[in-house]
Structures are given as structure tokens and as C-alpha cells.
Amino acid sequence: MSVFKPDDIVYRLDWRARSVQPGSHATRTPGGHADFRGFARFMDQPDPRRIDMRASLRQNPRQWMVRQYHERGAIVVYLIVDLSASMRFQGVTDKAALLRHIASSIAWSASRSGDAVAMFACDQKLREDCRVLPSARPGVAQQVWQQLLAVDTAQSVSADSLPLAVGQLRRKRSLVFLLSDFHVESALLARTLNAYASHDLVPVVLWDSAEYRQLPQWGWGRVRDMETGREHTLLFRPGLHRKISEHYEQRRAELRARCRAAGARAPFFVEDQFDAQRLTRHLLEGS
Amino acid sequence: MGAFGFSQPWMLLLLPLALLPLLLRGQPAFAYPSLQRLPVDGLSRWLEHAWRGLGAIAISALAVAMAGPYITGKSTEQVGHGAHIMVVLDRSASMNDDFAGQRSEGDKASKMAAARSVLERFIDRSRQDLLGMVTFNTSPIMVAPLSGDREAALAGLRATDAGGVGFTAVAKGLAMGLDSFRGKPVTGARVILLVSDGGAHLDGKTRDLLRASFHRQSAALYWIYLRDSNGGSLEQVPEEGNEDAYPEYQLHTYFKTLGVPYRAYEAENPQAVSAALADVARLKNLPVHYRVAEPRRDVAHYGYVLAALAVLVLLLLHLSEVKQWRTT
Incomplete structure (x- = not known):
């Protein structure tokens, strides 16, 4: 994924856009x-x-x-990208690379179907140095790729500016892809989902199987929260594995329920591998 | 209970180092996107407390152990029963005489016979004691070593039936009797029971040796002086310039200067011998109260053991720590 090699996806709207293009x-x-x-x-x-x-x-x-x-x-397809510290996680795959791949794939596909593409990146504040203003010119997907490749996230901490990015969007209802791991506080999640309520929001949840499935078998280890820096000791054993994956399953269900409640589309979960066909199916089924 | 103390208290200055494991952060840890996603796990929380606590325990136990803690010995009071009795029996020729100073002729009991019969009863009664016997005339003979074997002592006593010969070498007999205490634990009063009918002149060197020996063995001395009509009394001060004629008096005065418990009994007839022995039996049967101070006990090893255990557990924890998140 170190080269720009986007996958094709197809999306459809179940609403009539206001568009002159x-x-x-x-x-x-x-x-x-x-x-x-x-x-x-x-x-x-x-x-x-x-x-x-x-x-x-x-x-x-x-x-x-x-x-x-x-x-x-034609519409404008917005990419809201979470650049918080937790998105630097490298498990089975490099989450930043996965994000780059998915974002550029969506941008590429949108561009090819004649829509304009824009991207806004969020950490604790809206990133000025990593954004693509709405544009339908060819090559915008490459620009998304390069912006995400070049962005320096060393100072990033939280994803607090996710709801703020809505101010950059045009007022007309648009298709918004929210690319994040959704490891955010409940209040921030609520604010984010509410902020995008007037748009067609597609949450794309980037998880890594090393977070909750491919854990060490036995032994103990310390884990440090990438955002808060707090540390925790974990005693790995089958019981804890079960607990953690149950916890993540609960989170999956919670995310689905909250997205439904907020009027967003069902979240699309990506684990390690981005399957463009699955995303296409997900988008067409949901529309 | 003894007092608690440290031989090197300044080592306790290292004690604050025990806070390091509790306070230090920044141990290598795996980056994890969000701890909110992890369930609360009681066992893991305990483990966290355990490895920090064990580090603190190991350091503080080491610091305390290096300070050299000890418990001063308490002194215990002990009561001793029974005694260690060495009977030092005179077998010189004069013991064959009766109390009248005559060579005994059959019906009249010789001093030896009187002493023997009384000693036999004495030995029979002294059940709790350790007994030994030395007889002496010109030179001493170890008849029965100090032991609980009463039969050996009785047999040795009966052997004196053969009659006495030779002189009275008190010093050698006493020395041998005292020697038999050497190297034995002091579990009861030590008594030298000297049964003799006369004294002997002791030179200065012998006196000093005997005194030192009495002190070293801390033995009490009971002298049953079988006095015949020819012998002088122990209490009667001899005339001026005539001291050498009364060696028993000289011996008595010397014994009094020994500095150990000493009593002399003058026995002029068999009944007196028996009365004197009864007195001795009563005296040495008095319970002996004495305080034994225990040495101070070094308890540093408890600290070291505790520290070693804590470090061992920490080592096990270290070995069981996950070094790599994924095996592939």
C-alpha cells in the first residue's frame, strides 16, 4: 500500500441531490x-x-x-479523516496506510463517477496542512493520497475536531465518509454523529485484529493508551481474550445502534484488509 | 521479649528507594489505540499492584536486612534439679582406723566402713544426680566417671573394702575430681564431696592451680572430715608456731579462701558422718535458680529471604512478560 493503487467502489444515493453540475x-x-x-x-x-x-x-x-x-x-463526496494518535496504531496492518488506501480509493471512485472530492483531516484541531478542497479535476485522488502520506501526525492526540469539520462542508446534503477507528468518548461520538446528521454519513470503522483478536496467548504485558498515555497491565489468558472480544462486539453493536439513531448509514467495519467489493455491496444495500 | 535494634541503622536511609517501583512510570509498554475499549479485568489490576508492590517489598526488605536487625537476647530463668557430685574418697591407710584412732578389729567400724555404708545410702537416695567417684591415697584413681550410672559408683565404693594404703594426697584427688567436670554442660550444681580423715600440706602452686580449677568448674566443695580422737578440730586454732602439725586446719583455712561455696563437717563417729551426708544431700537438692542470657539473635536473614522471594516472583513475572504482541 505504499504506492497509489486505489480500488474501485460504487455508491448510490437514496436521496435527490441538489446539484447543478x-x-x-x-x-x-x-x-x-x-x-x-x-x-x-x-x-x-x-x-x-x-x-x-x-x-x-x-x-x-x-x-x-x-x-x-x-x-x-454530480455531488461532492467528502472524506472526513481521523488523524488522532490512535490511528497511528500498527497491528497486523499499518492503520495509517490502510486509511490512506481507503480514502484514496473512495476519492478515485468518486472522481471517476464524475463527483467532486474533498477531504478534511481532524485531530485535536482541524488540520490546515492536510486538506483537499472540493474539486472534480482528475488527480484529486492522488492528491488525497499524497496529503495523507505527507501528513505529520506526531503531535496529534485526540479526535476532538471531528464535529468541527462539518463547518467546512457545503450546506447541501452530501455524501460524507467518516474514516476513523471510533475509539472516542461517548460524548464526542454523539456530537460527531449529530453534527453530520444533515448529510449522508457513511462511518467507516478501521479496526485491527491485533486490537482484540490476535492477542498474546499467555503472559502479561503493559499497554499504553496512545491518546491519553495511561498505562494498564493485562494478564493475557483465554478468559481475557474472550472478555476483550466480547467487549469489541458490544462496541460494534453500540456503534450500529448509535449510527442508526443519529440517522447515519450503518457503519462499515474494516478489519486489517480493505475489501472494495464489500464496501460497494454495503453502500448499495444500504441505499 | 528482647529489644529490637539495628547494627547498621544508617542503611535504613536506603528505605525511601522502595518508593521507586511505586512511583516510576515509563516501563516499556505496547501502544494500544484506546484503553476505553478494554474491559475492566480484576486479575490484571491485581497483577499491576503485585509487581509494583513486590518491587517495593524487595527493596525495603533488602534495606532493612542490610541494616542488620537483631533481637537482643532475653534472659530466661531456669531451675536446676539434682547435682553433679564427684565423691572424692580418701583411701589412705589411716582410714582403716576407727574413730578412736585404733586399728579397727572386726566389730569396731573403721572410718572407711562408716564412710562407705553412709555413702552407699547417699548414692542410693540421689536419684536425680549424676555421680562419679575418685579415690585417692598417694595418687588418685578414677573409680567411676561422672554419669547417671549409680551401679558403677556403688561398685567402686564396695571395692574400697580392700582397705587403704599409702598417704593422703588430697590435691591430686581433688584435681582429678574437678577434671571430670570439664567439658560437661552445667545442668545442675557441681559438688565435690571430699571424704577424708586428714589434711595434707599443699604448696603455693598447687593451691593456685586448685583454686583456678574450682573457679573454672564452679564447683562447690563439701568436706566431710572424719575426725578421730588423734586429729585436731578444724575450728581449733593451733598454737603459734605449731601450724604445720595440723595440716587439716591449714587445708580448712585454704578451702575457705577458695571463693566457691564450701562447707566442712567434722564427723567424729559414724552417726555424725551420716548426719553430715544428710545435710549435704539436702543442700545440693535445693533447686538451683539461675538466669541464662541468650545471645542476641540476628534476624537479617528473614529480610534477605523475603527480598529473595520477592525478587524470585519478580523474575518469574519478568519471564512471563509478553515481549512481542504477535507471535507471527
């Missing part, structure tokens, strides 16, 4: 000839090319009817 998504903009909207009197929309003979014959009193359509438009 031509693109592939259903919009509320009248016009075009893709999505049928309804019929109108010919006198209201005097376009003889749209005259519908059957509808005209059905009318009483007789009059000419024309078909109306919605335009297809």
Missing part, C-alpha cells in the same frame, strides 16, 4: 431526460420533443401533455 446522481433539478418526474401541460412547457401521446389521449378535456424529467447531477 452534470453527473450520475439523481437530483431535484428539473430538466434533462433521465429520471421521469411527471406530466405537464404542453402550454406550461412547450417542448414538442417531450409530447406524450398516451398521456394526451388520457386527458379530459383533451390537451397536449408533455413529460417532465429530473436532471442527473
Whole structure:
């Protein structure tokens, strides 16, 4: 994953975007000839090319009817990227590299389907040095890749600015991918989910199997919280393994429930490997 | 209970080092994204406390042990029963005489016979004692070494039936009797029971040797003086310039200067001998109270053992510590 080699994903919206740029998504903009909207009197929309003979014959009193359509438009796909200290975790895979791969894949796919892409990175504050403003030009995915590769996260601690990034988004409903490990406090999670409630939020949860499944078999070890620096001693044994994975399963269920409650899409869990086809399926099923 | 003390108290200055394991942070640890995701685990928490606590215990136990703690010995009072009695019996020729100073003729009991019969009863009664017997005339004979074997002593006593010969060498007999105490633990009063009918002149060197020996063995001396009509009394001060004629008086005065418990009994007839022995038996049967001071006990090894145990457990913990998160 050290080279820019994005995977293709496909996404669809289950809502009509407000867009004037031509693109592939259903919009509320009248016009075009893709999505049928309804019929109108010919006198209201005097376009003889749209005259519908059957509808005209059905009318009483007789009059000419024309078909109306919605335009297809492009949207802006936003990537909100969590750069907090916990995202530096290197377990089975390097989480930062995985994040880079997923973000650039989404950007690449969005770019290819004609949408604009923007990226905002968050740690304790909104990162100024790592962001891509909305743009539909080709090469924006490479830019996302390079920004995430070059970003210095040595000073990053928490992900407190995740809800603040919403201020950078345009007011119109957009598709927002939130890429994080979601190891955040409950209050911050609530604020984040509420902040993006007016958008179509796709939480992408990056977990590593070394966090909760591939633990040392026996023995004991100290672990240090990458964000708070607090230390903990763990006595590894089958009982603790079970406890930890149960805890993570609970967290998975909790995240699902809270995303549903906040009106976001179901979170997409990535463990070690990013499977673009799974994400595609997840996005199409959820839409 | 004895007092507690330290032989090198300044070593206790190292004691604050025990706080280091409790306070120090920054041991190597695995980075983990978020401890919030980890469940609360009681056993792990105990382990955390255990390895910090063990470090503190090891250091403090070592510091205390290096300070050299000790408990001063308490002195215990002990009561001794019975005595160690060496009978030093005169077998000189004069013991064959009776109390009248005549050579005994059958029916009249010689001094030896009187002493023997009384001693036999004395030996029979002294159940709790250790007994030994030395007889002497010109030179001493170890008849029965100091032991609980009464039969040996009685047999030695009966052997005196053969009659006495030679002179009275008191010093040699006493020396041999005292020698038999050497190297034995003092578990009861030590008594030299000298049964003799006369004294002997002791020169200065012998006197000093005997005195030193009495002191070293801390033995009491009972002298049963079988006095016949020819012998002088121990209490009667001889005339001026005539001291050498009364060696028993000289011996008596010397014994009084020994500095150990000493009593003399003058026995002029068999009944007196028996009375004197009864007196001796009563005296030496008095319970002996004495205080024994125990040496101070070094208890540093407890500290070292505790420290070693703590370090051992820490070593086990160190060996069981996970060095690598994943095996692959």
C-alpha cells in the first residue's frame, strides 16, 4: 500500500441531490431526460420533443401533455479523516496506510463517477496542512493520497475536531465518509454523529485484529493508551481474550445502534484488509 | 521479649528507594489505540499492584536486612534439679582406723566402713544426680566417671573394702575430681564431696592451680572430715608456731579462701558422718535458680529471604512478560 493503487467502489444515493453540475446522481433539478418526474401541460412547457401521446389521449378535456424529467447531477463526496494518535496504531496492518488506501480509493471512485472530492483531516484541531478542497479535476485522488502520506501526525492526540469539520462542508446534503477507528468518548461520538446528521454519513470503522483478536496467548504485558498515555497491565489468558472480544462486539453493536439513531448509514467495519467489493455491496444495500 | 535494634541503622536511609517501583512510570509498554475499549479485568489490576508492590517489598526488605536487625537476647530463668557430685574418697591407710584412732578389729567400724555404708545410702537416695567417684591415697584413681550410672559408683565404693594404703594426697584427688567436670554442660550444681580423715600440706602452686580449677568448674566443695580422737578440730586454732602439725586446719583455712561455696563437717563417729551426708544431700537438692542470657539473635536473614522471594516472583513475572504482541 505504499504506492497509489486505489480500488474501485460504487455508491448510490437514496436521496435527490441538489446539484447543478452534470453527473450520475439523481437530483431535484428539473430538466434533462433521465429520471421521469411527471406530466405537464404542453402550454406550461412547450417542448414538442417531450409530447406524450398516451398521456394526451388520457386527458379530459383533451390537451397536449408533455413529460417532465429530473436532471442527473454530480455531488461532492467528502472524506472526513481521523488523524488522532490512535490511528497511528500498527497491528497486523499499518492503520495509517490502510486509511490512506481507503480514502484514496473512495476519492478515485468518486472522481471517476464524475463527483467532486474533498477531504478534511481532524485531530485535536482541524488540520490546515492536510486538506483537499472540493474539486472534480482528475488527480484529486492522488492528491488525497499524497496529503495523507505527507501528513505529520506526531503531535496529534485526540479526535476532538471531528464535529468541527462539518463547518467546512457545503450546506447541501452530501455524501460524507467518516474514516476513523471510533475509539472516542461517548460524548464526542454523539456530537460527531449529530453534527453530520444533515448529510449522508457513511462511518467507516478501521479496526485491527491485533486490537482484540490476535492477542498474546499467555503472559502479561503493559499497554499504553496512545491518546491519553495511561498505562494498564493485562494478564493475557483465554478468559481475557474472550472478555476483550466480547467487549469489541458490544462496541460494534453500540456503534450500529448509535449510527442508526443519529440517522447515519450503518457503519462499515474494516478489519486489517480493505475489501472494495464489500464496501460497494454495503453502500448499495444500504441505499 | 528482647529489644529490637539495628547494627547498621544508617542503611535504613536506603528505605525511601522502595518508593521507586511505586512511583516510576515509563516501563516499556505496547501502544494500544484506546484503553476505553478494554474491559475492566480484576486479575490484571491485581497483577499491576503485585509487581509494583513486590518491587517495593524487595527493596525495603533488602534495606532493612542490610541494616542488620537483631533481637537482643532475653534472659530466661531456669531451675536446676539434682547435682553433679564427684565423691572424692580418701583411701589412705589411716582410714582403716576407727574413730578412736585404733586399728579397727572386726566389730569396731573403721572410718572407711562408716564412710562407705553412709555413702552407699547417699548414692542410693540421689536419684536425680549424676555421680562419679575418685579415690585417692598417694595418687588418685578414677573409680567411676561422672554419669547417671549409680551401679558403677556403688561398685567402686564396695571395692574400697580392700582397705587403704599409702598417704593422703588430697590435691591430686581433688584435681582429678574437678577434671571430670570439664567439658560437661552445667545442668545442675557441681559438688565435690571430699571424704577424708586428714589434711595434707599443699604448696603455693598447687593451691593456685586448685583454686583456678574450682573457679573454672564452679564447683562447690563439701568436706566431710572424719575426725578421730588423734586429729585436731578444724575450728581449733593451733598454737603459734605449731601450724604445720595440723595440716587439716591449714587445708580448712585454704578451702575457705577458695571463693566457691564450701562447707566442712567434722564427723567424729559414724552417726555424725551420716548426719553430715544428710545435710549435704539436702543442700545440693535445693533447686538451683539461675538466669541464662541468650545471645542476641540476628534476624537479617528473614529480610534477605523475603527480598529473595520477592525478587524470585519478580523474575518469574519478568519471564512471563509478553515481549512481542504477535507471535507471527
